[in-house]
Amino acid sequence: MKTFRFPIAVCTLFLAATVVSAQTPAADSTLTANPVFEKNCAKCHGKTAAGRHLRGPSLVSEKITSAPEGDLRNAIANGKGHMPKFAGKLTAEEIDALVQQIKSSKSKP
Ligand code: HEC
Numbered sequence: 069m070k071t072f073r074f075p076i077a078v079c080t081l082f083l084a085a086t087v088v089s090a091q092t093p094a095a096d097s098t099l100t101a102n103p104v105f106e107k108n109c110a111k112c113h114g115k116t117a118a119g120r121h122l123r124g125p126s127l128v129s130e131k132i133t134s135a136p137e138g139d140l141r142n143a144i145a146n147g148k149g150h151m152p153k154f155a156g157k158l159t160a161e162e163i164d165a166l167v168q169q170i171k172s173s174k175s176k177p
Pocket of ligand 1: 105108109111112113123124125135139140143149150151152154166170
């Protein structure tokens, strides 16, 4: 049993280090696990990104995940309706990562 604990501990440490050292999320992290999402978006779009809070719509709906990347990037950077703009708050890389993670939420049930 002990042999299984070490890799888990290493992974946990690595993840913690990634979160602390870089604001840039790991490329393979999911939208809802992205600290940038949790901090900036979850209050309106929900912890599960399924929407409902403060009129924030679901980000895992077919409509959003199949929207062109440029539209999503533009909405996040420049705002849309009641959605605030994040251009000055997040880096282009952080916005790109969010767009990629929204797009890849599609394959999930
Ligand atoms: C203050 C609440 C609020 C916050 C914070 C917020 N959103 Fe939104 N978001 C909204 C609302 C409201 C809409 C619907 C805008 C509309 O269509 O009028 C929206 C729409 C969107 C859309 C869809 C745009 C489209 O093309 O229809 C995306 C993508 C999105 N938000 C991503 C994000 C991301 C990523 C973050 C964090 C960086 C975030 N939002 C933070 C409220 C919020």
